[in-house]
Amino acid sequence: MTSETVMEIGEDALIGRVTDGLWTGDGVVIGPGDDCAVVKASGSDWWNLLKTDAVVEGVHFLQETDSEKVGWKAMARVVSDIGAMGGAPLFALVTLMVPKTCEVAYVEGLYAGLKRCAERFGVSVVGGETTSGPVVMISVALTGRVRPRFCVRRDGAKAGDAIYVTGRLGGSIRGHHLTFEPRAEQGRWLAENFKPHAMMDLSDGLAKDLPRMGRVSGGLGCVLDEERLPVNEGCSVDEALNDGEDYELLLAVSPRRQMRLEEAWRERFPELELTCIGKFFKGTDKMPLEKSSGGWDHFSS
Amino acid sequence: MTSETVMEIGEDALIGRVTDGLWTGDGVVIGPGDDCAVVKASGSDWWNLLKTDAVVEGVHFLQETDSEKVGWKAMARVVSDIGAMGGAPLFALVTLMVPKTCEVAYVEGLYAGLKRCAERFGVSVVGGETTSGPVVMISVALTGRVRPRFCVRRDGAKAGDAIYVTGRLGGSIRGHHLTFEPRAEQGRWLAENFKPHAMMDLSDGLAKDLPRMGRVSGGLGCVLDEERLPVNEGCSVDEALNDGEDYELLLAVSPRRQMRLEEAWRERFPELELTCIGKFFKGTDKMPLEKSSGGWDHFSS
Numbered sequence: 326m327t328s329e330t331v332m333e334i335g336e337d338a339l340i341g342r343v344t345d346g347l348w349t350g351d352g353v354v355i356g357p358g359d360d361c362a363v364v365k366a367s368g369s370d371w372w373n374l375l376k377t378d379a380v381v382e383g384v385h386f387l388q389e390t391d392s393e394k395v396g397w398k399a400m401a402r403v404v405s406d407i408g409a410m411g412g413a414p415l416f417a418l419v420t421l422m423v424p425k426t427c428e429v430a431y432v433e434g435l436y437a438g439l440k441r442c443a444e445r446f447g448v449s450v451v452g453g454e455t456t457s458g459p460v461v462m463i464s465v466a467l468t469g470r471v472r473p474r475f476c477v478r479r480d481g482a483k484a485g486d487a488i489y490v491t492g493r494l495g496g497s498i499r500g501h502h503l504t505f506e507p508r509a510e511q512g513r514w515l516a517e518n519f520k521p522h523a524m525m526d527l528s529d530g531l532a533k534d535l536p537r538m539g540r541v542s543g544g545l546g547c548v549l550d551e552e553r554l555p556v557n558e559g560c561s562v563d564e565a566l567n568d569g570e571d572y573e574l575l576l577a578v579s580p581r582r583q584m585r586l587e588e589a590w591r592e593r594f595p596e597l598e599l600t601c602i603g604k605f606f607k608g609t610d611k612m613p614l615e616k617s618s619g620g621w622d623h624f625s626s
Numbered sequence: 627m628t629s630e631t632v633m634e635i636g637e638d639a640l641i642g643r644v645t646d647g648l649w650t651g652d653g654v655v656i657g658p659g660d661d662c663a664v665v666k667a668s669g670s671d672w673w674n675l676l677k678t679d680a681v682v683e684g685v686h687f688l689q690e691t692d693s694e695k696v697g698w699k700a701m702a703r704v705v706s707d708i709g710a711m712g713g714a715p716l717f718a719l720v721t722l723m724v725p726k727t728c729e730v731a732y733v734e735g736l737y738a739g740l741k742r743c744a745e746r747f748g749v750s751v752v753g754g755e756t757t758s759g760p761v762v763m764i765s766v767a768l769t770g771r772v773r774p775r776f777c778v779r780r781d782g783a784k785a786g787d788a789i790y791v792t793g794r795l796g797g798s799i800r801g802h803h804l805t806f807e808p809r810a811e812q813g814r815w816l817a818e819n820f821k822p823h824a825m826m827d828l829s830d831g832l833a834k835d836l837p838r839m840g841r842v843s844g845g846l847g848c849v850l851d852e853e854r855l856p857v858n859e860g861c862s863v864d865e866a867l868n869d870g871e872d873y874e875l876l877l878a879v880s881p882r883r884q885m886r887l888e889e890a891w892r893e894r895f896p897e898l899e900l901t902c903i904g905k906f907f908k909g910t911d912k913m914p915l916e917k918s919s920g921g922w923d924h925f926s927s
Contacts, residue, residue, distance in 0.1 A: 331733060332726040336756060339730065343737040350750040352716070362752035364717050367771050369670035375752060377678075377719040377767045381759045415653070416665050418678040420721075420765050425633040429640065432632060436644040444649040451654055451663035451676060455637055458682045459760050464721050466678045466767035470668050 358541070359479050360406040360525050361469065372476055374412045374469035378402045379420075382460040386503065392431045394503040395463065396438025401507045402528070403467040404446045405572045408509030409526040410478075411516025412471035414446055419453035422462040435463060446509055475516040482523035482542035482577035484607040489521075489586075491599055492573040493555040494531060495565030501557075502570035511594060512574055519586050521576040530569035538575060539605060549603040577605060659842070660780050661707040661826050662770065673777055675713045675770035679703045680721075683761040687804065693732045695804040696764065697739025702808045703829070704768040705747045706873045709810030710827040711779075712817025713772035715747055720754035723763040736764060747810055776817040783824035783843035783878035785908040790822075790887075792900055793874040794856040795832060796866030802858075803871040812895060813875055820887050822877040831870035839876060840906060850904040878906060 331339050344357045354372055355363040361374040380399045382388055400417065407414040419439060423432060443450050448467065491508050508526070515521055523542055527534050531554075539545035556565040578586055583601065590599045632640050645658045655673055656664035662675040681700045683689055701718065708715040720740060724733060744751050749768065792809050809827070816822055824843055828835050832855075840846035857866040879887055884902065891900045 329730045330726065331724055331728050331730055331756075331758075334730055339733060339756060342730065343733055344751075347741060347751050348745045349752075350716075350748055353750050353752055355752075356750070357753045362717065362719065364750075364752060364769075366667045366670055366674075367672040369667055371668040371670075373667075373674075373769075375717060375719055375767070375769065377721050377753070377765070378755060379721050379723065379757055379765070381723060381757055383760070384758055415651075416663065416676060418663065418676055418767060420678050420680050422680065422682060422763065423632055425631065427632050429630045429632055429635055429643065432640065432644055440648060447651055449651040449654050449657070449665075450645075450648050451650075451656075451665060452658045452678070454679060455632075455640060456680055456682055457685055458763065459684070462723065462759065462763065464678070464680070464765045466676070466719060468665075468674075468676065468769070
């Protein structure tokens, strides 16, 4: 037994320790560690995607935040994860914890945001539950589906792959983290048309998520072209690297497909940028971001 | 806009209000309101069951409670719901909120309990997440599967049906609520062999859950034979009716099947009681429990 706290060991170490030795039955394609879990559907040639994610008052939003936006965010985060695997979202369950003294109108606002996002992305909210608790917390569990050949993992990047991101990064704390559009349609389109070697959504900041992708892809390093980094207006490169909650897609693409991808993307999504920001290399010597202390850890002080 | 609080309108009214007007896409068999949501599996003749449930420190367990038991309870609650639909549990996602100062050993205890229950009932834990927050909260999202012909809803009771419960009721607060065995195997056996007209698990107390089953089954009333109520040792009838968190199965069975059911049950589950406690009637005039103020509401003061 140890008296270490979760803050001392950090989120990644905690997850590693508690998921160690998990029993796994039949039908699990991808367990803990990717954007979604992937399981085989009984008697079907589809795979099911499973994802859950929670937003907590005081951690992911403030008490005074418009509850409609909080609801949108709670649903949009999981929709983003389904898209990052190349899948389509389907069914959601909503767990809501609110203090007993919470106003009904506040809760109605939360659900209005949840419903708006769900409808926009074709998600049926099929259940959930409410409980009391000291702060507001919404956890959304979402299922999706994907054809096995279109399922994109985060650990398949190869040395030489070009690294792309959608949209622009940084400064999400100024409001974007509450109103972002999950890249579900884009993720699915990318998977079905260009099957990236690896894909994930950027939730903890590029400085943390990019090395993560390299690490799980057999220990790849990367070079990042900071001058090409698509930075949101008013943001520094440092903020674009470290702010987190961008919810843009990060993907690794074979260099042979770059030109075709860029052309097709411009045609299909003319209003959204897709930028090549660097390259994966063999070996972790080229890992400029690895030394950064940036990115988001839920248990850091 | 209203300034009512959730405590003032109560849990049922709150759920009714926020789930009103939910958009529903294809494939939803049963939406909010039953033990689980039921959805069609893409390209398969199975149905999928979806359930999520949270336990919160200070609401469902105390800070000093052995965390291994808390973990067991969190998983056992959702396993119980899958069983109450006649299904088999499959894949779980675990959302864990803990304070930053929480000891790692406490979290390892939670997971030890979760894993023990998962393994016992054949559940693969395939993912989840951790976040910080002011108290400990575990939410488990669980999928299951059921053949359409064996899926048992809670709203199918018919006038004249015999009402049964498994096990004994009452006094769960003295420890049973942390260590109970979900009746997953029993629920599936009942569904596959005797297809009850309606089934649910008892979480809020018989005084609340039995009228609920009658109400959703087209507004049935019931008579309850209090003398036959299987009461746990040391409990009063009142406690057996109102304590909640029994996690026993409540089911409605055609009177023609009673004798065969009771015989087969004794053979199959000799160590667990199955007791006929009353009967459903047409019309709500016979609803002795409806007037009771008992049962559990998460937002009552």
